[in-house]
Amino acid sequence: MTTHPYPSNTEDTWRLFRIMAEFVEGFETLSRIGPSITIFGSARTPADHKYYQMAVEVSRLAVKHGYGVITGGGPGIMEAANKGASMENGSSVGLNIQLPFEQLPNPYIKTMLNFRHFFCRKVMFLKYTSAVIIMPGGFGTMDEMFETLTLVQTQKVATLPLVLMGSEFWKGLLDWLNKTMCEDHKYILDADLSLMKITDDPFEAIEFISKQEDTKKVSANFV
Template sequence: MTDHQPLSEVPRDAPSSPRTDRRQTGPVTLRGHNVPPTTTDQRLLETRQPTDWLHADPWRVMRIQSEFVEGFGTLSELGPAAAVFGSARMTADDPAYAMGVEVGRLLAEAGYAVITGGGPGAMEAANKGAFDADGTSVGLGIELPFETGLNEYVDLGINFRYFFARKVMFLKYSRGFIVLPGGFGTLDELFEAVTLAQTQKVTEFPVVLMGVAYWQGLLDWMRDTVLANGMINPTDLDRIIVTDDPHEAVRAIRTYEEPHA
């Protein structure tokens, strides 16, 4: 059966099943034929489109503004928090998933809210650890064509249409970043953080990579190629901490806080 099949042609004994195609767009949930073929970010960045669409850009600014207002209003009284990044594709039987659960638990026990992207995989792991420890488990979701909303361990969630608004919330309300193994999205968040620290757009804060074997190749390349060619300074690598120990990762966040207490 397809969404366009007339009801008269549906077999009487056909079992009913929930729709699996779903899109979270801001606070709105869309299913079935209501799911648009593109995301809000795609439509914003697309240049090959009718000019009447472009004339709506001033109105789009209002929507962007509303995302910032919603984010600031929701998170302004969150208190100390740390962000945990990682792959949405990570499965529950991956050792890094257990590492993420432990990181979330230890952060919550240390008095930090845990902020993730709110999705499955590594994000779910960190949210689960915080949730199980009775901490504050935050999810900052994003409208994507292949993800279906916030994971079940998020108890404070915001869904964003625009990546840039979401990134500001991570950077503004986190005291440090803990990065589990991940792909392009995780790398984007990692390099955004170290770039803003390098350029002093944000104050120095710890960036912890969890999974020495996973990250070692990247670190070797940055040292042997990027640093060796003078593209970065040695201090740019010094701000990155690498460990397999969740206790050490959380200790790095807490150590940064102590001189500022």
């Protein structure tokens, strides 16, 4: 009898069902929330920081313009964005992730989903969003930003309004993208960099998004 080179692992088989369950619950819940803006940013931003207040204000304006807000459901910028949406009685969605160091959901979420798998959660951030706002943050925020840019660049999603807020924070990275990646090595194009709008003005951010209604719908091919 031939021994299979890879041992059987029934845990992997059952993991497939947990993954499917996260997708099904996410699709069923978020397909009913209406036009929304996904907001990414650091979990470590304190409530008295200017970026926290910026996130509150841009979320308030988003709701006033007919959008709900989707965040990662945690503290910091995520809390601020959900808070701003709740202040205007708008749709406030949190996609919480289970971590070894427990990330507790913030108190301003009206619709919450819990995820064990980052990749399921990432799909939900973009599947039903009309635009993406990226506030200052760490590795997680960078991951979310560059994945969004890659999906748009490769046309796995339709072009989305993509706004970076906090120009002082982003300056060094944008200089490097322009000089090293684009100008020196030609690894990206000017057109790729033009996908991003940079502003410190919450009103300008929402006006930019609102004027691009024809780019709001995410490709049906993105799952």
